[in-house]
Amino acid sequence: AVVSTQSTGNGAGMGRIIALSSPLPLIEICNILKDHLKVAHLRLGHADQKQWSVRHSESHQMHDMIRTIAVCAGSGGSLLKGVDADLYVTGEMSHHEVLAVISDGRHVLLSEHTHTERGFLKSITKTLAGMVSEDDDVEFLVSEADVNPLDVV
Numbered sequence: 039a040v041v042s043t044q045s046t047g048n049g050a051g052m053g054r055i056i057a058l059s060s061p062l063p064l065i066e067i068c069n070i071l072k073d074h075l076k077v078a079h080l081r082l083g084h085a086d087q088k089q090w091s092v093r094h095s096e097s098h099q100m101h102d103m104i105r106t107i108a109v110c111a112g113s114g115g116s117l118l119k120g121v122d123a124d125l126y127v128t129g130e131m132s133h134h135e136v137l138a139v140i141s142d143g144r145h146v147l148l149s150e151h152t153h154t155e156r157g158f159l160k161s162i163t164k165t166l167a168g169m170v171s172e173d174d175d176v177e178f179l180v181s182e183a184d185v186n187p188l189d190v191v
Contacts, residue, residue: 089143
């Protein structure tokens with residue numbers, strides 16, 4: 039269960055930090071995310087175990103158990119930079135952004151840019167629709183023709 043969510047705190051975008059009431063195994067989070075995004079594969083960057091131990095020296099939290107998750111739809115490398123979380127979840131990050139995160143003792147899950155935005159766009163459409171008056175002649179649509187331009191082969 040989620041204990042709390044908060045903004046990533048830098049005033050940019052829709053990033054969120056999720057605090058779990060009890061830790062979940064990384065593999066379980068991978069399966070939940072694959073199911074939610076309806077994808078067969080994710081890319082995983084494993085946290086450096088030595089740095090993980092430094093970050094969790096007081097709690098002795100196991101390397102594959104996740105308590106906090108930082109999430110950003112699309113390309114979240116710059117938005118998530120420096121955020122204190124066990125796991126970063128976003129669509130894409132550069133090679134060097136991933137190296138920096140894992141060397142800092144954090145895991146990274148990448149699901150491709152489009153996959154993270156599709157679900158977000160459906161959610162934000164409902165939010166936006168609730169912000170306009172029924173008298174306004176406004177309709178919010180999410181493209182059904184826009185698809186991920188990349189395939190896993």
